[in-house]
Amino acid sequence: MPKLDYMLSLLWLLRSRGKMTAEQLAEALEISVRTVYRYVDLLCQSGVPVVAEPGHGGGFTLPDSFRESPLFFDTNELKAMAHSARIASQAGYPFADALEHALDKISHRLNEDQGEQLRRHQAGLEAVPYSTSREIKRLLSDLEEAAAHSRVCCIQYANTTGDAERMRHIHPYRLAYRTNRWYVAAYCELRGSVRMFRVDRIEQLEVTEETFARPEDVTFIELARDTLAGYSKTDASWVTVRIGGDSDVLESIGNQYFVQPFLTKHMDRELRFEMPPSVMLTYMPHLLLSFGTLVSVLEPSLLGERISELCHEIAEHHTSPKLP
Known part of the structure; x- marks a missing residue:
């Protein structure tokens, strides 16, 4: 069990059972008496008013006025909270202000070292906001x-x-x-x-x-897949689509909203999809054509043929005489 978990467990024992000796705490937590004293010192340093009564009948207690547990976070937990607040703000998350307010509350409950860790990681990440004319x-x-x-x-x-x-x-x-x-x-x-x-x-x-x-x-992906497919994936007419090309280009293709639900395998030089022919012929030709010769259709040949037809249609459109 991590150190912070032991400290919280020790605190909960004192709150629920009242006065306990170091030996009783050590037995309950399955740790040494020496470790109990070390954890009590750490709790006191964190602002927990643990009262130590020496002698026969003594032990550790918490004052009746103490009602709130201190907050213990490791570096990664503090980092995650700080960065999440920044990213949420960039994404237009509707409760970003509430998240920042919660983080501010947490920062006031941290000890000096934890507060410094939080400030350091807040300064280490910047989320650039997306430019939009609408407030959503x-x-x-x-x-x-x-x-x-x-x-x-x-x-x-x-x-x-x-x-x-x-x-x-x-x-x-x-x-x-x-x-x-x-x-x-x-x-x-x-x-x-x-x-x-x-x-x-x-x-x-x-x-x-x-x-x-x-x-x-x-999930959202399941809803999107069923919406685009129009029927269940158990339908036997679904086909395998294999696309080859540069890894960066394939990453861009694989993250397109309308094909991502059908992506089954993402390799360095190849993407594989399972999709209905209607989805393949509706979305894939225009998508792949936008990447020119940077991608190749490995399977099926029907998709390559449809892209070729689309190229001829576009060429004819741009070279045929236009009426005034």
């Missing part, structure tokens, strides 16, 4: 509350296709953050299925009093 923290906060309490939301959503904004009733299941974007996986009553909505495209949001049954233990 309020939207994220409302969506998180709606998802937590299974509340139906009415949203006005702007499509990228140029369609007019339409009011939709959605059942928000999960929020997800990836590549500087926030998404909400939600059942759309208009479409009758689960859809992925970019939060920065939600123009208006109203959380209603109506509730819905939220599926349990379903």
